[in-house]
Amino acid sequence: MKSKRVGIIGLLQESNTFIEGKTTLHHFKEDLLLTGNAIQEKMKDAPHEVGGFFEGILEAEYEAVPIFLARAIPYGVIEATTFDYLVEQLLVELQKAGPLDAILAAPHGATVAENHPDADGYWLGEVRKVVGTELPIVATVDPHANLSQAMVEATNVIIAYETNPHLDQRATGRRAADLLARILRDEIRPVQAAAYPPMAINIQSQETSTEPLSGLYESAKGLNESNDTLSHSVILGFPYADVPEMGSAVLVVTDNEPQLAREIAGKLGETLWENRHRFEPNFVTPRDAVETAIVSGEFPVVLLDMGDNVGGGSPADGTTLLTELHRCGTSNSFVCICDPESTTTAIQAGPKAELELTIGAKNDTLHGPPFKARFRVLSLHDGKFSESEARHGGFTQFDQGPTAVVETLETHITVMLTTRRMPPFSLAQLTSCDLALNTFSIIVAKGVIAPLAAYRSIAKTFIYVDTPGVTRADMTKLSYSHRRKPMFPFEEGY
Numbered sequence: 001m002k003s004k005r006v007g008i009i010g011l012l013q014e015s016n017t018f019i020e021g022k023t024t025l026h027h028f029k030e031d032l033l034l035t036g037n038a039i040q041e042k043m044k045d046a047p048h049e050v051g052g053f054f055e056g057i058l059e060a061e062y063e064a065v066p067i068f069l070a071r072a073i074p075y076g077v078i079e080a081t082t083f084d085y086l087v088e089q090l091l092v093e094l095q096k097a098g099p100l101d102a103i104l105a106a107p108h109g110a111t112v113a114e115n116h117p118d119a120d121g122y123w124l125g126e127v128r129k130v131v132g133t134e135l136p137i138v139a140t141v142d143p144h145a146n147l148s149q150a151m152v153e154a155t156n157v158i159i160a161y162e163t164n165p166h167l168d169q170r171a172t173g174r175r176a177a178d179l180l181a182r183i184l185r186d187e188i189r190p191v192q193a194a195a196y197p198p199m200a201i202n203i204q205s206q207e208t209s210t211e212p213l214s215g216l217y218e219s220a221k222g223l224n225e226s227n228d229t230l231s232h233s234v235i236l237g238f239p240y241a242d243v244p245e246m247g248s249a250v251l252v253v254t255d256n257e258p259q260l261a262r263e264i265a266g267k268l269g270e271t272l273w274e275n276r277h278r279f280e281p282n283f284v285t286p287r288d289a290v291e292t293a294i295v296s297g298e299f300p301v302v303l304l305d306m307g308d309n310v311g312g313g314s315p316a317d318g319t320t321l322l323t324e325l326h327r328c329g330t331s332n333s334f335v336c337i338c339d340p341e342s343t344t345t346a347i348q349a350g351p352k353a354e355l356e357l358t359i360g361a362k363n364d365t366l367h368g369p370p371f372k373a374r375f376r377v378l379s380l381h382d383g384k385f386s387e388s389e390a391r392h393g394g395f396t397q398f399d400q401g402p403t404a405v406v407e408t409l410e411t412h413i414t415v416m417l418t419t420r421r422m423p424p425f426s427l428a429q430l431t432s433c434d435l436a437l438n439t440f441s442i443i444v445a446k447g448v449i450a451p452l453a454a455y456r457s458i459a460k461t462f463i464y465v466d467t468p469g470v471t472r473a474d475m476t477k478l479s480y481s482h483r484r485k486p487m488f489p490f491e492e493g494y
């Protein structure tokens, strides 16, 4: 018997609409832009959903047909020409792939293009048009997805990862492939329903292993197990996309029982809504955070720079916490800043050189003022490093471009200057530059939940800091034009 052919496609990017800069083809080329067998070579063993797709297809003894995979790290909206090009390439490759029996798709779920605000709904819809209504499409999404009805309609099944930091990406891909195999064996006929409580969950409260989410995930699991559903997803949402579908959602998949799917999705949506006030955190100012860290006595303390959250698209050159650490004279602290110009100057000056630099705040004025001081150049690096453990985002190879490690002469704060934006997803970012982690009292990580996966092993304490910026935790301070109204926490809702 001829083996069934399962196509693999993916287009992933988290787009922050509050950033002026646009995501271009260059950003995809810097990360992933692959077709055909190159996808298998690069992703088969990766802690990523696409790796899980390959694993599940192999296990079911079907033929994996890798077609198209594009990914860029979070940044601004995708420019129209780039998005058109990507979708066109995807569809061309899809047609070239020959007859398929099913598709495994990896959208991110919070992708926004200039010309298609619901970018995921659009491209999944275009794929559906090409393959017709009968061919099963099973998709995975990041729980930071802003789920749209178009995404639900274009697919047979959507499954979100269940952890944040995202450590189950490969497992989610595997679950998707296993469900698809059951469809292809005619064992199940999935139907899905979503509910959209009018609320957005604060980014600071999106850690899945702590309350309130841990308890809510447990009760959702219990409800679904007792009703024998095929899958359920609690989709947290991405607050930094000003689009109508911004916010939280739940999605339930049943075996040909649409009414049951709607009922349970409705109940889960109600539960999120009833718990909405529990997602409202206490915000800690930069000054209070640094002072608390200094007196804590238990080091290292990791300060999470929520306003300059690189994994949420921010410029990575925010100076708010560096300025505060310098003001307090906190030696033995560490900050990473993306500043190609200052990096080049430091590289040209060479190791041991002393020079004045004005670093950071070169993209906008939202993330603190430029930081001017005298520095000593400590070491220079190529900025490439790799991570062997499963970390948030499923990345294994990193390249932050030429890198200079410098320290302030007056206060001995270590500053890593990079030429490319790099989210703090791996401790290898520091160790590959010969930095001894245990020498730091205070480490700034430009992120919120994502850095926890890597930094948990060294941090004595984490402090979430309400720094200003395009990813600021207090989303009520951002100015939206397209979100739904009323919506909690902006309005009381309903």
Ligand SMILES: [Zn+2]
Pocket: 142, 143, 144, 166
């Ligand atoms: Zn995410």
